[in-house]
Amino acid sequence: MALDTTETGENLCEFHAVEAHPSRPQRKAIPAGQLLINGKWINAEAGETMDVMDPTTEASITHVQKGSAADTQKAIDAAYTAFEDGPWGRMRHEDRAKILFRMADLMDERAEDFAIREAMDMGMPYTDFRTIIMPHCSGLFRFFAGQAMAHMDGSYRTSYEDNIRILTRREPLGVVGAITPWNFPLALTASKIAPGLAAGNCVIHKPASDTPLTALALAQVALDAGVPEGVYNLITGPGGAVGDALVRSKKVDKIAFTGSTSVGMGLIRNGADTIKHQTMELGGKSPNIIFADANMEAALQAAFWGIFWNKGEVCVAGSRILVEQSIYDEFVEKFSAMAKAAVLGDPLDPKTQLGPIATRAEYDKILKYIESGKQDAKLMAGGGAPKIGGKGLFIEATVFATNSNDIKISREEIFGPVVPVIPFKDEDEAIRLANDTDYGLASGIQTSNLGKALRLADRIKAGTVWLNTWHKYHPNAPFGGYKASGYGREQGAEALENYTQYKTVWANLG
Numbered sequence: 001m002a003l004d005t006t007e008t009g010e011n012l013c014e015f016h017a018v019e020a021h022p023s024r025p026q027r028k029a030i031p032a033g034q035l036l037i038n039g040k041w042i043n044a045e046a047g048e049t050m051d052v053m054d055p056t057t058e059a060s061i062t063h064v065q066k067g068s069a070a071d072t073q074k075a076i077d078a079a080y081t082a083f084e085d086g087p088w089g090r091m092r093h094e095d096r097a098k099i100l101f102r103m104a105d106l107m108d109e110r111a112e113d114f115a116i117r118e119a120m121d122m123g124m125p126y127t128d129f130r131t132i133i134m135p136h137c138s139g140l141f142r143f144f145a146g147q148a149m150a151h152m153d154g155s156y157r158t159s160y161e162d163n164i165r166i167l168t169r170r171e172p173l174g175v176v177g178a179i180t181p182w183n184f185p186l187a188l189t190a191s192k193i194a195p196g197l198a199a200g201n202c203v204i205h206k207p208a209s210d211t212p213l214t215a216l217a218l219a220q221v222a223l224d225a226g227v228p229e230g231v232y233n234l235i236t237g238p239g240g241a242v243g244d245a246l247v248r249s250k251k252v253d254k255i256a257f258t259g260s261t262s263v264g265m266g267l268i269r270n271g272a273d274t275i276k277h278q279t280m281e282l283g284g285k286s287p288n289i290i291f292a293d294a295n296m297e298a299a300l301q302a303a304f305w306g307i308f309w310n311k312g313e314v315c316v317a318g319s320r321i322l323v324e325q326s327i328y329d330e331f332v333e334k335f336s337a338m339a340k341a342a343v344l345g346d347p348l349d350p351k352t353q354l355g356p357i358a359t360r361a362e363y364d365k366i367l368k369y370i371e372s373g374k375q376d377a378k379l380m381a382g383g384g385a386p387k388i389g390g391k392g393l394f395i396e397a398t399v400f401a402t403n404s405n406d407i408k409i410s411r412e413e414i415f416g417p418v419v420p421v422i423p424f425k426d427e428d429e430a431i432r433l434a435n436d437t438d439y440g441l442a443s444g445i446q447t448s449n450l451g452k453a454l455r456l457a458d459r460i461k462a463g464t465v466w467l468n469t470w471h472k473y474h475p476n477a478p479f480g481g482y483k484a485s486g487y488g489r490e491q492g493a494e495a496l497e498n499y500t501q502y503k504t505v506w507a508n509l510g
């Protein structure tokens with residue numbers, strides 16, 4: 001069956017053809033952050049703070065509290081008490097949903113503030129945030145509020161004996177620790193907090209130390225929407241102190257983690273002593289397979305946004321491009337030209353396609369990968385790290401041509417705007433290369449043959465397969481990894497499973 005990919009191509013072009021902001025949004029002063037414990041904003045016990053840096057200007061934006069294990073314990077105690085004694089877990093589903101719908105509305109009302117924070121904090125283009133991320137984040141709260149109303153109730157079943165009935169109750173887990181990374185700070189927070197709260201759990205959020213600014217704004221939204229005391233707590237501070245205290249606490253029932261595979265492995269080990277429920281959203285090295293029968297323009301768009309959106313700081317970036325041999329040279333030439341034309345700049349400028357790399361440590365790491373790529377492969381585009389107005393952690397959209405899936409830049413997660421393009425001979429080789437990775441987060445197939453696309457989708461070992469597109473998300477679509485990319489699903493009705501447990505009640509009718 002032939003699949004017309006023209007439409008897909010147009011959609012992808014529109015990905016960035018968003019309505020320009022009437023006047024360019026401006027940087028603004030962000031108040032210093034505090035810890036939210038038991039419904040009150042307070043300072044860390046030790047009085048220490050952490051600086052938050054703007055990667056575009058390399059200047060300090062503000063500071064937040066450097067929470068410790070002791071501060072975390074206070075939040076754990078507050079959440080535990082709120083769960084055991086408070087109304088949240090026992091509330092009627094529709095009353096809880098009303099509060100979550102209010103949170104979603106407040107998020108939309110404050111979208112401008114969220115977008116400026118994310119642009120200043122992690123370099124995400126303002127327009128991408130307003131048009132793609134923000135509706136998704138508020139949508140997650142609406143979606144899970146509805147899911148909980150529809151699916152939190154149990155069932156009434158018969159048994160072997162006529163006088164025996166089985167009742168099931170679906171209950172929240174208790175206290176959930178949400179630990180999130182510095183990329184997509186709001187989206188990855190919303191995908192944990194929304195199902196967690198909707199199911200009736202109490203939550204403690206520990207955002208990444210480098211990008212805590214939207215987390216502070218979201219916690220304020222929760223307070224303003226009427227989330228009761230102790231139900232939503234926020235602790236900023238180092239992972240080794242705050243995150244570790246959450247993972248090891250007996251009073252924390254579940255850890256919802258997004259981050260690197262290496263830290264995730266440690267959390268799994270450290271959570272074992274308390275039989276922690278855990279969901280792990282980890283790293284990726286996702287293959288984008290481009291067949292000769294694909295619409296070339298659409299495939300180029302899918303490949304470009306697949307790797308370069310949010311400057312490649314995306315767990316599901318299409319970070320290995322596999323191209324059928326017969327179109328390899330043409331694709332590499334056109335794709336490299338697109339990369340050379342990519343617009344780097346201030347994320348608040350509506351024309352910007354690639355903002356700065358979020359942190360100095362990531363910037364240095366990516367530049368090392370580029371040096372490694374220069375040794376092992378042919379540099380076709382980019383490779384530079386220009387300053388804009390003399391400042392900023394910018395790295396050019398960088399393309400390498402190589403025959404090898406075994407060199408460092410083909411195997412390791414670079415987490416930046418750098419991609420190897422690798423040729424393949426036929427379907428079997430494409431699938432072999434695609435699956436020849438430790439990871440299994442996302443993948444894509446670009447072809448005009450829908451039958452082939454669906455057949456090969458079955459053979460790919462990854463949690464997401466995008467056919468003739470890339471970077472599509474919806475609250476209703478389960479999201480998560482295979483292999484070293486983790487386990488558990490966020491989003492979709494399936495995600496509620498990870499925040500609830502079932503109780504079975506046997507009734508003798510006499």
Ligand code: NAP
Nearest residue numbers: 180181182208209238239243244259260263281282283315
């Ligand atoms: P990271 O270094 O693993 O950190 C993630 C979070 O864990 C941060 O909040 C960090 O706190 C905390 N942490 C660090 N050490 C800890 C410890 N010993 N105990 C408890 N918590 C600890 O990851 P990252 O560099 O922020 O994020 C990039 C990674 O995330 C990439 O590998 C990317 O692929 C992955 N990611 C995956 C998905 C997905 O959905 N699968 C989505 C986005 C990103 P500090 O910030 O204070 O260090």
